Amino acid sequence: MSDNNTLLRTENLCVWFPVRRALPFGQKRYVKAVDNVSITIKKGETFGLVGESGCGKSTLANTLLGMQKPTDGKVIFKGQDLNALSNKEFKEARRDMQMIFQDPFSSLDPRWDVYRLISEPMYIRGGYTKEQMEAEVLRLLHLVGLNEDDLHRYPSEFSGGQRQRIGIARAISLHPDFLVCDEPVSALDVSVHAQILNLLMELQQELNMTYLFISHNLAVVKDLCKNLCVMYLGQVMEAGDTQTIFHNPLHPYTRSLLSAVLSVNLDEKRERMVLNGDIPIPIDAPRGCRFCTRCPFASARCFQETPQLTPQGENHLVACHFPGIGMEK
Amino acid sequence: MKKNSNNFFLRLWRHPKGRTGIIIAMLLVFCAVFSAYIAPYDPYDVTQRAEKGLAPSLSHPLGTTITTGQDIFSMLIYGTRVSLIVGLVTGICTAFLGALMGLLAGYVGGIVDTLIMRTVDIMLVIPTLPLTIVLTNIFGKSYFMIIFIFTIFGWTGLARVIRSQVLVLKNSNYVKAAELAGASRWHIMFRHILPGVTHLLIMSTALTSAGIMVAEAGLSFLGLGDPTAISWGKMLADAQSGGALLFGHWWWIVAPGIGIFLSVFSFMRIGLALEEMFNPRMKQGAGVRKLFKSLNNTYIQSVFDEMNEDDTPVASSGKEAVQA
Numbered sequence: 001m002s003d004n005n006t007l008l009r010t011e012n013l014c015v016w017f018p019v020r021r022a023l024p025f026g027q028k029r030y031v032k033a034v035d036n037v038s039i040t041i042k043k044g045e046t047f048g049l050v051g052e053s054g055c056g057k058s059t060l061a062n063t064l065l066g067m068q069k070p071t072d073g074k075v076i077f078k079g080q081d082l083n084a085l086s087n088k089e090f091k092e093a094r095r096d097m098q099m100i101f102q103d104p105f106s107s108l109d110p111r112w113d114v115y116r117l118i119s120e121p122m123y124i125r126g127g128y129t130k131e132q133m134e135a136e137v138l139r140l141l142h143l144v145g146l147n148e149d150d151l152h153r154y155p156s157e158f159s160g161g162q163r164q165r166i167g168i169a170r171a172i173s174l175h176p177d178f179l180v181c182d183e184p185v186s187a188l189d190v191s192v193h194a195q196i197l198n199l200l201m202e203l204q205q206e207l208n209m210t211y212l213f214i215s216h217n218l219a220v221v222k223d224l225c226k227n228l229c230v231m232y233l234g235q236v237m238e239a240g241d242t243q244t245i246f247h248n249p250l251h252p253y254t255r256s257l258l259s260a261v262l263s264v265n266l267d268e269k270r271e272r273m274v275l276n277g278d279i280p281i282p283i284d285a286p287r288g289c290r291f292c293t294r295c296p297f298a299s300a301r302c303f304q305e306t307p308q309l310t311p312q313g314e315n316h317l318v319a320c321h322f323p324g325i326g327m328e329k
Numbered sequence: 330m331k332k333n334s335n336n337f338f339l340r341l342w343r344h345p346k347g348r349t350g351i352i353i354a355m356l357l358v359f360c361a362v363f364s365a366y367i368a369p370y371d372p373y374d375v376t377q378r379a380e381k382g383l384a385p386s387l388s389h390p391l392g393t394t395i396t397t398g399q400d401i402f403s404m405l406i407y408g409t410r411v412s413l414i415v416g417l418v419t420g421i422c423t424a425f426l427g428a429l430m431g432l433l434a435g436y437v438g439g440i441v442d443t444l445i446m447r448t449v450d451i452m453l454v455i456p457t458l459p460l461t462i463v464l465t466n467i468f469g470k471s472y473f474m475i476i477f478i479f480t481i482f483g484w485t486g487l488a489r490v491i492r493s494q495v496l497v498l499k500n501s502n503y504v505k506a507a508e509l510a511g512a513s514r515w516h517i518m519f520r521h522i523l524p525g526v527t528h529l530l531i532m533s534t535a536l537t538s539a540g541i542m543v544a545e546a547g548l549s550f551l552g553l554g555d556p557t558a559i560s561w562g563k564m565l566a567d568a569q570s571g572g573a574l575l576f577g578h579w580w581w582i583v584a585p586g587i588g589i590f591l592s593v594f595s596f597m598r599i600g601l602a603l604e605e606m607f608n609p610r611m612k613q614g615a616g617v618r619k620l621f622k623s624l625n626n627t628y629i630q631s632v633f634d635e636m637n638e639d640d641t642p643v644a645s646s647g648k649e650a651v652q653a
Contacts, residue, residue: 065509091511099509107502111524121510170506 007178007210008041008064013073015056015063019283031283033059035234036073038309041178041227046204046211048225048242050218050257054279056234057214061180064212065097066090077178095125098171100200102183104163108155114141114166115151121173140169144199161192165199172203180212185220197224218261222246227315230254233279233290236309240316250312250323253291289321297325340606341599347606350598353591361409368403372559375399382576391584396571404559405584411560412592415472415545419479420538424530427484431491431526436499436518446492449485457482465553472555475548479541487533491526498525528607535600539593546589561585 014037016030033056041047051057062068064075066082075082080093098121101107108117118137122128128136138148144165155163164184171179181200185193197220204211215221221228222242229239230253238251249255256273275294289295292302301321309317312324341347360367369390375397382395391401434445461478468474498504499522507517548554549562550569564585568574573581 067505067508094509095511097509099506101502101506103502107506109503109521120507120512124507124510124512124516167506170510174510 005042006040007043007078008212009076010037010039010064011074011076013037013060013063013075014071015059015068016071029283030071031281032234034063034070037231037234037236038073039229039236039239041210041212043177044204044208044210045227046213046225048221048228049212049214049231050216050221050228051231052216052257052279055231057231058182059234060231061099061182061212061214065099065180066094095174096176097178097180098174098176099180099182100164100167100171100184103187104160104167105155105187107167108163110155113152113154114146117155117166118169118173121170125174136173137169140173143172143203144169159192160188161196164188164192164196168196168199168203172207172209175207176209178210178212180214182214183216184213186215186217193220218246218257230257235290236317236319237291238316238318238320239309241314244313244316248313248316248324250316250318251291251320252295252297252325289319297322341602344602344606346598347602350595350600350602353595354599357409357413357592357595360406361413364406364410368400368406370400370403372399372403372407382578384578385580391580392578394567394571394581395573395576395578396567401564401581401584404564405561405588407559408561408564408585408588409592411472411549411554411558412542412545412588415476416538416542416592416596417534419476419483419541420534422476422480423483423487423537424534426480427487427533428491428523428526428530430484430488432495432518432522434488435492435495436514436522442492445488449488452482452485455482461548462551462553465548470553470555472545472558475545475554479544483537483541487529487537490529490533494526494529495522498522528603532600532603532607535596535603539596539600542589542592542596546585561588 013034014032015034016032019029019031021028035056037056037060039047049057049060059068063070064077066075070083077093077097080089082090082093085093112120115134115137118140119133122133122136137151141147141150146162146165146169150158150162155166158166168184184200185196188196200211201224203209211224213221213225225242227240228242228245230237230245230251232253238245238249238254245254246258249258252273256275259273273296275296277294280293287306288304289298289302289307292298295302299322305321307319307321309319310323312318342351369388379398380389380393381398383389383393383398385392389400389402391405393400394404430445430449434442457478460482461475464478465474504517504521507521512520545554545560546562546565549560550566552566554560554563556563562585565582568578568581568585571581573579
């Protein structure tokens with residue numbers, strides 16, 4: 001499974017949050033935020049992670065970064081099991097992983113100026129002289145398209161896009177290999193989406209980073225990501241090559257997601273698949289297939305048996321008993 | 330940081346309530362520091378037997394006491410010292426202790442949190458005044474004792490407020506970002522979380538100080554203060570026992586009353602101004618605006634409701650199209 005090309009890999013990763021029991025001695029219950037997820041992220045690629053709100057994308061990202069202890073399973077980063085490392089080794093290993101936050105308004109301390117914000121990771125790591133740190137901060141500022149006039153301004157004086165640039169400068173200040181982008185543009189105006197995404201892509205080229213790109217904007221994912229993973233209620237529904245999934249979605253959930261993408265082309269005849277109801281609360285996740293309560297094609301087997309991720313063609317995994325059901329050929 | 334703190338005082342100065350507060354407080358501080366130069370007589374001098382019970386005049390602006398013939402104006406000036414020192418020291422000690430306990434409870438959490446918060450619960454139900462009377466009787470009457478007791482029992486409320494704010498900040502994204510950068514607990518606690526609650530500390534110091542000034546006057550009036558010091562509370566007690574009411578010497582009673590009023594008033598002003606600065610929703614008229622907003626919202630909601638009634642549900646028609 002693991003070869004030199006793999007940067008990060010999870011093995012049957014589970015993150016369950018215990019729920020307070022309704023009765024003493026009652027059945028112990030969990031919210032299964034991430035349940036049995038195995039993904040492999042290769043060096044230098046952009047790995048997409050999509051799914052609706054509350055499906056466990058952010059919990060998965062937090063677990064990969066070691067912010068959240070997994071209940072079961074392993075996170076293997078550069079061949080090391082993150083949760084088996086000692087505290088010191090773990091901190092050392094995590095320096096190579098950073099994160100760009102969804103909301104650039106809350107992820108920057110409002111009382112700190114840009115210089116302090118960007119130099120904080122270097123300050124914490126130590127070993128920089130004042131001059132080195134200043135030079136480095138300036139270099140980073142230029143790299144993300146800001147200039148030295150902004151050095152002593154506060155986050156409140158910047159627009160959303162500029163703040164996200166500060167966030168990016170901060171994240172790359174320690175030269176990480178792995179960058180988690182947790183919906184980096186969804187809190188921004190549409191007009192600056194492209195700028196930030198282009199910046200991220202340029203930086204990836206320049207600094208040779210690997211991205212985990214979390215998004216619910218499929219159009220963005222389609223353009224950026226080589227590989228894709230579709231999550232629903234804590235489990236992977238469909239995974240594989242992005243183009244394959246987009247052109248030949250085999251899981252009903254993926255298809256409903258794709259049918260929700262807005263298109264500029266008005267004449268195009270499109271399949272529209274609207275799901276009913278809300279995502280179930282993961283405490284009482286359905287027994288069989290996670291998606292069975294909302295799937296328009298669910299049959300008796302879907303309610304009984306959990307489908308496994310099975311290969312459907314090259315680099316394409318689907319967790320459905322009836323892959324491709326109801327598709328117009 | 331420097332820029333911020335400058336802004337902070339400037340903002341307080343621009344605030345109308347804050348400015349009154351600052352001016353009066355400055356005046357009081359001036360009186361306390363230079364009381365030896367301002368006061369025309371030595372207030373500790375109890376040997377002016379010939380000048381007992383004088384009415385206000387040019388040589389004695391507020392007259393003299395009936396019992397010992399001390400100059401009331403001088404006593405008033407000197408009384409500022411005790412009032413300010415006791416108030417401020419208690420305010421600062423309370424803020425310090427409250428911040429420490431609140432930070433520990435909120436940030437460390439777990440058993441530390443439980444221990445501190447249960448202690449707070451217990452402390453909150455103990456009545457302070459009877460306890461103060463008992464303790465001053467045991468340990469002797471001194472201002473140190475008063476400061477000590479009010480600090481020990483005063484931090485609880487602040488600790489609760491700080492704890493809740495710390496819990497909010499602890500889960501904020503920038504703390505998460507700092508953790509990701511490898512920050513230690515100390516770094517996060519003192520660089521991110523403590524600066525986030527400083528405004529609460531400053532505000533509480535101002536408001537607690539005001540409260541303690543009244544409490545100190547009350548205790549001195551009851552004879553629980555330092556018997557050798559001159560304080561406004563003790564002046565009131567003297568006036569009471571010296572028969573100021575009997576002889577109609579109202580100035581003896583009004584003078585310390587005005588002193589207490591001014592000091593408490595100024596600190597309350599500053600505290601309230603800070604509260605409004607940090608929490609704009611507290612502003613006067615906010616209630617009216619809120620009312621307007623909610624009225625607007627209900628109006629908009631009713632418009633939406635009407636629109637929904639006209640439309641056929643989108644979701645079901647979409648699904649039919651797929652299944653067809």
